[in-house]
Amino acid sequence: MPIKYIPYYPNTVEGQAILDNITRTQRVLRYRENDKVYDRIKRGMPYYEVEPVETIGEPSENLVIRGECISACAYLKEQGIKVDLVCIDPPFASGMDYSKTVYLRKNPKLAAKIEEAEQEMDIEELKAFEEKMYGDIWQKEDYLNWMYENLMAIRNIMSDNASIYLHLDWHIGHYVKILLDEVFGEDNFLNEVVWYYSNKMSRNSKDFARAHDNIFFYKKTDDNTFNEIKIERDEPVKQSKRVWTGQKNMRARDEEGNVIYELSYDVKANDVWDIPYVASTDKQRVDYATQKPEALLQRMINASSNKEMVVADFFGGSGVTAKVSNDLGRKFIHVDIGLNSIQTVRDRLVEAKANFQILEIKDGVSLFRNPQQTMDKLATLIPGLQKEVKGISNFWFGAITKSKEGIVPVYVPNLLNTQEKVLDIPTINTIINQELQNLEVNAKKVIVYYIDIDDQKVLEKFIKDNNATEIEVELKDLKNLLHDVVIEDILDFKTTKTKDGYETEINKFISDRLIQKIGEFNQKGNLQSVAKGKKFNPINISEEGLELIELIALDCENTEGQWHSTTEIKIDKLGYLITNGVKSKNFWDGKITSDKKPLRIKVRNISGDETIKVIE
Incomplete structure (x- = not known):
């Protein structure tokens, strides 16, 4: 149960209609059970217990929160935290299932042989299977009611000079535009931005290829933050010089009355943004199904916030909003219900040397990874x-x-x-x-x-x-x-003292859930291959099972409570090591070292499940 319910609006008078300005919404949202939405909004946002999970770097106001949007907004409001810019990329009601490709790592013993021979890992040799992350399948009325509640909660924790960018596409965007008009006011609508991408492959069909998404841009009040964005031209163009007379913008003229011309090297950004999609070969790619390009978020964040302002994403996904906000000197709040999202943004921010805290809302929804x-x-x-x-x-x-x-x-x-x-x-x-x-x-x-x-x-x-x-x-x-x-993975390891500190070696790692998943993959693949008359190469796991490990971390500070990574290594899908966020071309040897004596060890498997053991 929630600890309490926090009202959407402060100082609500008992008996007063909170939703007194949404008569049109009641008509527009005449869908199944939408009356329950109004009842819940009147009751307030559910505020649950929040557990600190981990602090990365120095203490800061940056937050990564695992939980639902409404619960996160309740927490922020209770803490008195306001956000200055919201950039959200919620589910599109696309009718699709989104999956994560799970790559097995190379056995450290095999990787060592490859390193000795100075060979590169071949991407084609990688063994992988897919796991469903979430299904974006909704009935229209359920989606709109859900979105209305979220927008009401988000607006409630926005500062007076805040703006919101909401990214959708043709599936449901035109309906949500009406909700935005109701929640933020028609007069506060600023732009419908068209994100045009020419490099995304389109399906074969009997209509025009789809090559854009829609981003709705609203302000909360008239006092919104906005910085003009200039885009560099491919080639400079000759333009008349402009001067402001105090009343209007006019062409500049010399003493003889001739128009003065000058070269223009940039142009003011309009509401059509030509920004490439994140290709599979892009260095930004973090293997997240709905990842968006950093340039897209840079445009929004630069335009509608200043340094030290708070930027929030309540459907954080791959963490691009948090990462770009950190790069641009903003504070960030990343919220998502999926553990895969939290782990992806955590690792991404560790590489970016960001300071932040991870929190988990104990609302009962985060039962498995998602x-x-x-x-x-x-x-x-x-x-x-x-x-x-x-x-x-x-x-x-x-x-x-x-x-x-x-x-x-x-x-x-x-x-x-x-x-x-x-x-x-x-x-x-x-x-x-x-x-x-x-x-x-x-x-x-x-x-x-x-x-x-x-x-x-x-x-x-x-x-x-x-x-x-x-x-x-x-x-x-x-x-x-x-x-x-819920069964934890089995971890067998040994920690020994060395002349330089401590060395922890992983001897064996067993994940019954992953072994079952791989077995199902092999069985299905074999049946399909037999039907097609082709040979099937099954996924085989070594006796040690170290191919199932993605990340290992040591805590030299605590034996319980909030996790502190004193040192950590991550093995990428090619088998290369990322040590404390620093990438290398070294292969993992099955060990992790620390200067101080480790008190706890955490191992994350390739699907995202984490196992923590106290080191005796």
Whole structure:
């Protein structure tokens, strides 16, 4: 449960309509269950416990937060933190699944032989498989309601001179433009920026190739920060010199009345930005599915903020906003729900020598690496669950069969939809007064799982007072189920004292989850190859299993609590070492050294799961 709810607007008078200026929104958002959005906004933003995870470098105001946008905004508001610029690149409602390519590293023993022979690693030799990061599949009404809540929360923590850039494309952008008008005001709309990219491959179709995205640019008030952006011309052009008379801009003339000309080497940026997409061979590339180019964020940040101002991205993804903000001398706040995003931006900022703190919002959504993976796993985690049971509607996640109760329908909240995160009276009311009555099976009991719950005693009383059926409603905490099945990787290592400090050698690393994933990949690949009459080369893991390791860090300061990386090494997909953020052409030898005695060791596998062990 949230610690408390923080109002969207300060000093709200009881009984006063908070949303008194959105009559058009109520018409525009006449979608399924949008009334719940207004109820939640009136209740306030949920403020949860926030756990400090790690501090990198010196103490600073820069934050990397794992959590949902609304929960992060509640935290920022509670802390009195205002942001001066928001650059967000939320899901596009594209109907696509986004995956991460997971590369196995080279066995250190094999890598040593390659290093001896002075050979380069061949990218074609890399073994890899894919894991789903998140699904960008929405019903339109769910997406717009979700986006409206997020925009309301974001606006609430923006300073008076702040601006927002919201990046979308043709899928849903025209609908969200209307939401932006309502949240920020039509008069505060500044530009619809067209990001044109000529280097992105387009699908073959019977229409024109799509080569742009849309970025909506709004200010919060009339006092917004804006710096004119100049773009260097390919070649200088001759133009008449302009002078300001105090009333208007006019051509400059000499004493004889002739127009004065001069060479112009740059031009004021307009609202069409020709910036290349991040190609697969680009040095910026961090192997993140939705990565955006640094030049795109540089344009926004330079235009709408000054040094030391706070720039926030609440759907941070690959971390380009945080990285560019740091490069340009701004403070940054990076927020994302996915662990892969947090790890990607962390490593990126370590390389950039940034100072920042990593926080995790304990809102119950960050169960596995991301909500999508949790949803994919749930069907196998609930004992005896069967999907698509006859007589059970799609409202239910499935059903289990018990000897005494018979068929027991099971409800599970969709973790990809923030509207279902909190089990409250409206949801329970839907269950007991609609879904129970619509069941086409003779059920004696249903199970309702929840991630978060409004007030369990109040809900149980509501069920008792309003359930007109004989069907028992059992409430269960989904977090307890998931906690029991999360298995840590097995790590075998040895730390020894040397003349220069300490050396920790990894002897063995076992990840049952990754081994199972690789087994599934090999089985599928073999079946496809047999069907096509081709030879399949399976992924094989050595006995030591060191190919499954991406990062190793040592903490020489603490045995518990917030992590402090005294020293760390990361192995990139080619097998090269990145030591404390510094890239090299050296291969990993299976060891990590430290000047001081290490107290804890952290190992991150190639999928992003982390294991921390205390060193005895």
